[in-house]
Amino acid sequence: MKIAILPGDGIGTEIVAEAVKVLNVLDLKFETETALVGGAAYEAHGHPLPESTLKLAKESDAILFGAVGDWKYDKLDRPLRPEQAILGLRKNLGLFANFRPAICYEQLVGASSLKPELIAGLDILIIRELTGDIYFGQPRGRRTAVDGHFPGAEEAFDTMRYSRPEVERIAHVAFQAARKRSKRVTSVDKANVLETFQFWKDIMIEVGQQYPDVELDHMYVDNAAMQLVKAPKKFDVVVTGNMFGDILSDEAAMLTGSIGMLPSASLNSSNQGLYEPSHGSAPDIAGKGIANPLATILSAAMMLRFSLNQAEAADRIESAVQSVLAAGLRTVDIYSEGTTKVSTREMGDAVVAAI
Amino acid sequence: MKIAILPGDGIGTEIVAEAVKVLNVLDLKFETETALVGGAAYEAHGHPLPESTLKLAKESDAILFGAVGDWKYDKLDRPLRPEQAILGLRKNLGLFANFRPAICYEQLVGASSLKPELIAGLDILIIRELTGDIYFGQPRGRRTAVDGHFPGAEEAFDTMRYSRPEVERIAHVAFQAARKRSKRVTSVDKANVLETFQFWKDIMIEVGQQYPDVELDHMYVDNAAMQLVKAPKKFDVVVTGNMFGDILSDEAAMLTGSIGMLPSASLNSSNQGLYEPSHGSAPDIAGKGIANPLATILSAAMMLRFSLNQAEAADRIESAVQSVLAAGLRTVDIYSEGTTKVSTREMGDAVVAAI
Numbered sequence: 001m002k003i004a005i006l007p008g009d010g011i012g013t014e015i016v017a018e019a020v021k022v023l024n025v026l027d028l029k030f031e032t033e034t035a036l037v038g039g040a041a042y043e044a045h046g047h048p049l050p051e052s053t054l055k056l057a058k059e060s061d062a063i064l065f066g067a068v069g070d071w072k073y074d075k076l077d078r079p080l081r082p083e084q085a086i087l088g089l090r091k092n093l094g095l096f097a098n099f100r101p102a103i104c105y106e107q108l109v110g111a112s113s114l115k116p117e118l119i120a121g122l123d124i125l126i127i128r129e130l131t132g133d134i135y136f137g138q139p140r141g142r143r144t145a146v147d148g149h150f151p152g153a154e155e156a157f158d159t160m161r162y163s164r165p166e167v168e169r170i171a172h173v174a175f176q177a178a179r180k181r182s183k184r185v186t187s188v189d190k191a192n193v194l195e196t197f198q199f200w201k202d203i204m205i206e207v208g209q210q211y212p213d214v215e216l217d218h219m220y221v222d223n224a225a226m227q228l229v230k231a232p233k234k235f236d237v238v239v240t241g242n243m244f245g246d247i248l249s250d251e252a253a254m255l256t257g258s259i260g261m262l263p264s265a266s267l268n269s270s271n272q273g274l275y276e277p278s279h280g281s282a283p284d285i286a287g288k289g290i291a292n293p294l295a296t297i298l299s300a301a302m303m304l305r306f307s308l309n310q311a312e313a314a315d316r317i318e319s320a321v322q323s324v325l326a327a328g329l330r331t332v333d334i335y336s337e338g339t340t341k342v343s344t345r346e347m348g349d350a351v352v353a354a355i
Numbered sequence: 356m357k358i359a360i361l362p363g364d365g366i367g368t369e370i371v372a373e374a375v376k377v378l379n380v381l382d383l384k385f386e387t388e389t390a391l392v393g394g395a396a397y398e399a400h401g402h403p404l405p406e407s408t409l410k411l412a413k414e415s416d417a418i419l420f421g422a423v424g425d426w427k428y429d430k431l432d433r434p435l436r437p438e439q440a441i442l443g444l445r446k447n448l449g450l451f452a453n454f455r456p457a458i459c460y461e462q463l464v465g466a467s468s469l470k471p472e473l474i475a476g477l478d479i480l481i482i483r484e485l486t487g488d489i490y491f492g493q494p495r496g497r498r499t500a501v502d503g504h505f506p507g508a509e510e511a512f513d514t515m516r517y518s519r520p521e522v523e524r525i526a527h528v529a530f531q532a533a534r535k536r537s538k539r540v541t542s543v544d545k546a547n548v549l550e551t552f553q554f555w556k557d558i559m560i561e562v563g564q565q566y567p568d569v570e571l572d573h574m575y576v577d578n579a580a581m582q583l584v585k586a587p588k589k590f591d592v593v594v595t596g597n598m599f600g601d602i603l604s605d606e607a608a609m610l611t612g613s614i615g616m617l618p619s620a621s622l623n624s625s626n627q628g629l630y631e632p633s634h635g636s637a638p639d640i641a642g643k644g645i646a647n648p649l650a651t652i653l654s655a656a657m658m659l660r661f662s663l664n665q666a667e668a669a670d671r672i673e674s675a676v677q678s679v680l681a682a683g684l685r686t687v688d689i690y691s692e693g694t695t696k697v698s699t700r701e702m703g704d705a706v707v708a709a710i
């Protein structure tokens with residue numbers, strides 16, 4: 001088993017170091033290799049996803065990813081910006097199934113913007129399609145408009161598109177995930193406006209017939225954005241496209257108040273996967289040793305479960321995280337009165353000790 | 356002055372009737388003409404936006420719109436569904452500038468999902484571009500994929516596009532609105548992924564140079580969906596495209612807890628406008644006389660201000676609404692202990708009396 005370690009930028013190196021420390025005490029057999037990605041790779045090699053990093057990622061069974069990005073790269077041409085690394089990895093490895101749990105940790109209910117009764121106990125799984133949609137659709141670019149409201153004017157355009165097999169495979173992922181949970185899937189679309197999402201909805205219904213034990217409903221994306229605010233606990237598994245999933249998974253993550261705690265997984269059809277925290281690179285606090293490593297540590301647990309077939313080891317990490325929370329340890333982002341403030345490293349050490 | 360009255364479906368007729376009652380006591384000179392739209396028009400004329408309704412809308416200075424839609428039309432072909440009427444009106448009248456205030460009414464703070472300290476006093480103005488983007492971009496449809504992940508497979512596609520003049524005019528609307536408020540504009544884009552929104556961002560910056568007194572910042576749509584939850588009061592004027600605006604304006608409306616109270620305006624370049632409540636047709640409570648008419652009454656006030664040049668009459672309506680709220684009158688959607696529950700008609704009568 002081989003794990004590619006890609007810490008990236010900002011707090012990435014600090015949080016990934018703690019996750020690696022945790023992996024190392026589990027007494028599992030795996031090889032690791034570390035490489036630069038994002039802004040750090042751009043500085044060293046002139047590209048956010050150098051060939052060597054991509055090669056390592058492809059050869060590995062799983063990738064543990066920190067975060068990429070920094071304001072200082074904002075002026076670079078788009079293909080050189082740090083976030084292109086993550087788009088490039090998704091595309092080149094075919095990581096089409098993004099699992100974004102939105103969980104409200106019992107001890108962190110107070111950190112949510114929502115009233116406690118609306119958020120306590122929340123446990124949603126958002127499944128976002130990750131290699132299709134308007135993110136990768138061609139053609140795209142700038143040109144002179146030949147029709148529309150202002151023919152002759154300069155315009156920019158992108159193409160939203162989904163093919164049948166792309167929708168089918170993410171549908172199967174969602175229905176299968178729902179079978180292991182409460183057997184309900186909400187498919188989020190905009191079928192009232194978009195051809196792409198009428199197609200999406202039709203295929204969800206078709207595939208759903210193979211899962212008669214799973215209840216399927218449909219919601220427009222604008223309504224989903226509202227219902228997440230109004231009654232998030234009504235959702236269980238949510239499946240949606242790349243663009244809507246980007247927005248809704250972040251909205252849901254922030255609603256929980258536990259964003260420093262939320263892992264994510266991006267899988268391809270051979271269960272090769274990229275694992276990363278749901279939060280970003282936070283350049284403002286990088287190097288201060290105060291970032292919360294738990295989302296990355298929990299991403300490592302997802303990695304063990306999904307890509308490395310080590311469910312038991314994953315359980316051990318997750319229980320250890322529960323126990324450090326129960327013991328009152330908190331990094332500054334989740335600190336509240338009556339708890340104990342700890343650094344990134346102290347949090348990692350506490351998880352190691354709990355294991 | 357001519358006002359087209361288009362009540363539509365569901366609770367549309369009930370709430371529009373109250374707004375018309377309010378307009379009638381103001382002693383202004385205007386002519387009204389009522390027409391069918393949405394499902395009601397489909398039943399009578401076989402089309403959600405009959406020629407006669409469109410003609411009336413075009414000839415009028417303003418349109419007071421209720422709501423359209425009902426589950427029973429879900430099986431119709433897309434071009435015949437009720438919501439096509441609203442898309443058709445936007446397109447045919449060129450109603451490109453959508454004003455969606457997200458206000459938390461002092462008396463309704465408790466109705467929000469958010470903790471009171473985060474939401475009390477909220478007053479955001481979301482300006483959504485309404486006739487461009489992926490809503491209307493051609494080409495769109497189904498075809499056999501010639502490239503992408505599955506060449507040869509069936510696929511569906513849509514085109515996102517914005518031309519320079521389309522972005523420029525909505526930018527001017529936003530900067531001018533900001534001048535009357537706190538002089539801050541947040542432009543929401545996804546420039547890190549989409550050509551269309553890199554173009555959007557570039558033009559926002561260019562147009563912004565003509566408004567040196569207004570502060571402009573930029574936020575990715577996923578981050579905006581999060582910041583609305585985390586710290587909504589940090590926003591003032593938000594400007595964004597049609598698709599992102601659809602999602603964010605609804606998210607913000609629901610966050611306020613005051614969704615039964617929120618009006619909207621959709622204007623073209625001659626200040627002809629369509630005015631409608633932010634909420635939908637609520638077929639489940641239609642005909643029961645319990646719907647909240649205040650969003651529609653406040654939409655009528657926006658109409659007086661924006662399209663009919665009657666700012667003083669608009670003020671009178673808005674103060675009257677404030678005073679019925681202060682008097683404790685509440686329709687069921689905003690009812691809480693210690694207030695007085697009233698029907699749709701009683702609420703309308705109370706506003707009339709307060710005027």
Ligand SMILES: CC(C)[C@H](C(=O)O)[C@@H](O)C(=O)O
Nearest residue numbers: 083084086087246547548577
């Ligand atoms: C960095 C960006 C390209 C990326 C996306 O939009 O997918 C990020 O927001 C995410 O959700 O992983």
Ligand SMILES: CC(C)[C@H](C(=O)O)[C@@H](O)C(=O)O
Nearest residue numbers: 192193222438439441442601
């Ligand atoms: C009904 C639908 C087409 C419409 C939209 O998506 O614009 C609605 O959601 C709105 O926001 O007015």
